[in-house]
Amino acid sequence: MTAIKMLRLDGNAADFEKRLQARLAWDASEDLEIHKRVLDIIGDVRNRGDRALIDYTNRFDRTAFKSGAELELSSGELKLAWDTLPSAQAIALQTAADRVSAYAEHQKLQSWQFTELDGTLLGQKVTPLDRAGLYVPGGKAAYPSSVLMNAIPAKVAGVGELVMVVPTPGGETNPLVLAAAYVARVDRVFTIGGAQAVAALAYGTETVPAVDKIVGPGNIYVATAKKLVFGQVGIDMIAGPSEILIICDGQTNPDWIAMDLFSQAEHDENAQAILISQDAVFLDKVEASINQLLPTMERADIIRASLTGRGAFIKVADLAQAAEVANRIAPEHLELSVENPEALADNIRNAGAIFMGRYTAEALGDYCAGPNHVLPTSSTARYSSPLGVYDFQKRSSLINCSAAGAHNLGKIASVLARGESLTAHARSAEFRV
Numbered sequence: 001m002t003a004i005k006m007l008r009l010d011g012n013a014a015d016f017e018k019r020l021q022a023r024l025a026w027d028a029s030e031d032l033e034i035h036k037r038v039l040d041i042i043g044d045v046r047n048r049g050d051r052a053l054i055d056y057t058n059r060f061d062r063t064a065f066k067s068g069a070e071l072e073l074s075s076g077e078l079k080l081a082w083d084t085l086p087s088a089q090a091i092a093l094q095t096a097a098d099r100v101s102a103y104a105e106h107q108k109l110q111s112w113q114f115t116e117l118d119g120t121l122l123g124q125k126v127t128p129l130d131r132a133g134l135y136v137p138g139g140k141a142a143y144p145s146s147v148l149m150n151a152i153p154a155k156v157a158g159v160g161e162l163v164m165v166v167p168t169p170g171g172e173t174n175p176l177v178l179a180a181a182y183v184a185r186v187d188r189v190f191t192i193g194g195a196q197a198v199a200a201l202a203y204g205t206e207t208v209p210a211v212d213k214i215v216g217p218g219n220i221y222v223a224t225a226k227k228l229v230f231g232q233v234g235i236d237m238i239a240g241p242s243e244i245l246i247i248c249d250g251q252t253n254p255d256w257i258a259m260d261l262f263s264q265a266e267h268d269e270n271a272q273a274i275l276i277s278q279d280a281v282f283l284d285k286v287e288a289s290i291n292q293l294l295p296t297m298e299r300a301d302i303i304r305a306s307l308t309g310r311g312a313f314i315k316v317a318d319l320a321q322a323a324e325v326a327n328r329i330a331p332e333h334l335e336l337s338v339e340n341p342e343a344l345a346d347n348i349r350n351a352g353a354i355f356m357g358r359y360t361a362e363a364l365g366d367y368c369a370g371p372n373h374v375l376p377t378s379s380t381a382r383y384s385s386p387l388g389v390y391d392f393q394k395r396s397s398l399i400n401c402s403a404a405g406a407h408n409l410g411k412i413a414s415v416l417a418r419g420e421s422l423t424a425h426a427r428s429a430e431f432r433v
């Protein structure tokens with residue numbers, strides 16, 4: 001096995017910015033081809049409904065479904081999966097679900113209103129979505145934890161109906177995924193994936209009900225489909241390959257840091273794992289740990305491809321510069337493996353989730369710490385936030401004018417409406433003055 005040599009970047013080099021951006025760039029060379037293929041799939045599912053859904057599912061997931069009804073799992077199947085789960089798994093799943101739920105309760109938006117002096121009431125009414133679609137990835141790996149992370153905030157928000165889709169390659173259902181759907185009280189589960197599942201959720205078929213919003217991560221076909229159906233339905237975000245950025249002061253066990261980098265690299269050949277330190281000798285030690293630990297990993301090939309293709313070690317002058325670089329990268333996950341993580345966190349503006357201190361492995365957040373693991377990737381943490389209860393709630397403005405309020409506001413509206421030459425607007429307001 002050839003040793004991995006991590007790409008080294010120097011934060012003070014003249015070409016640093018250029019080299020960093022090149023490393024962060026997400027290869028979009030195939031995008032147009034995939035875009036076209038996904039558009040075709042969506043169009044076909046819209047036109048032919050279940051028939052197209054079944055054809056694509058059988059083709060891409062190597063299944064042999066004949067009718068739409070076969071695509072749905074019964075509530076009995078979900079319960080059976082839960083009832084027959086080994087007790088250690090059942091306890092872990094339930095504990096994780098309880099923690100995710102307790103955290104989500106803090107995120108609930110509440111309706112509010114206030115009354116003005118003339119008796120006019122203004123406010124905002126918060127309403128859960130009627131029906132949400134949850135995409136749970138299932139191509140290369142099964143993700144029971146993603147079931148919890150997507151479904152629980154929706155339930156806490158009070159969504160009327162939760163419809164989950166998950167591909168079952170080769171027709172194999174994953175018991176832990178089904179048990180997670182049971183624990184999270186998902187209402188309906190369909191064994192479909194990819195762009196065809198997203199299209200079915202967006203437009204509905206004879207079997208799959210159309211939803212109001214689709215959430216959840218997935219591969220490039222899923223992400224592209226979500227982009228294309230946006231507008232017909234809401235979407236949470238376009239989640240790209242997993243990312244981890246670690247800032248370490250050089251005092252954490254290098255094996256821990258190497259394994260934390262592996263933890264996200266093992267998701268995908270395109271996952272991104274980056275380490276920043278002011279200590280060049282420590283970077284060497286972590287590289288040695290990587291090479292020592294890699295042969296012990298089950299997903300060594302994926303980790304190797306990820307680290308060599310998209311990983312990097314960045315040497316900076318000090319932790320202040322490390323924070324600056326992290327803000328530019330705006331990673332999905334940021335570990336602050338330093339002596340005083342609170343002080344460093346004060347300087348962080350852009351990150352999906354911040355894991356503070358040497359003991360806070362990112363993996364804990366993936367499963368059971370409580371915060372959601374569906375997070376903004378590809379630098380989108382500059383402007384977006386983790387999946388949460390608020391993604392399943394919408395807001396309506398409330399206006400209830402008293403007679404006095406209608407009089408006061410009517411005069412203002414009239415002037416502005418006439419300024420826009422919108423006479424009906426003006427007269428509608430004036431009638432009440």
Ligand SMILES: NC(=O)c1ccc[n+]([C@@H]2O[C@H](COP(=O)([O-])OP(=O)(O)OC[C@H]3O[C@@H](n4cnc5c(N)ncnc54)[C@H](O)[C@@H]3O)[C@@H](O)[C@H]2O)c1
Binds near residue numbers: 192217220241242268
């Ligand atoms: N951000 C997060 O929170 C999070 C969580 C879990 C997983 N992930 C990511 O989600 C992704 C999951 O990807 P996956 O592939 O394992 O599962 P997936 O469920 O996203 O994709 C599988 C589906 O892709 C479709 N597909 C495969 N090849 C195709 C082709 N040639 N043409 C058309 N459709 C095709 C098939 O329909 C298949 O059902 C990974 O990148 C992983 O890192 C992210």
Ligand SMILES: N[C@H](CO)Cc1c[nH]c[nH+]1
Binds near residue numbers: 373
């Ligand atoms: N790290 C992933 C999000 O990037 C979530 C996950 C699920 N299972 C393990 N990890």
Ligand SMILES: [Zn+2]
Binds near residue numbers: 267366
């Ligand atoms: Zn993970």
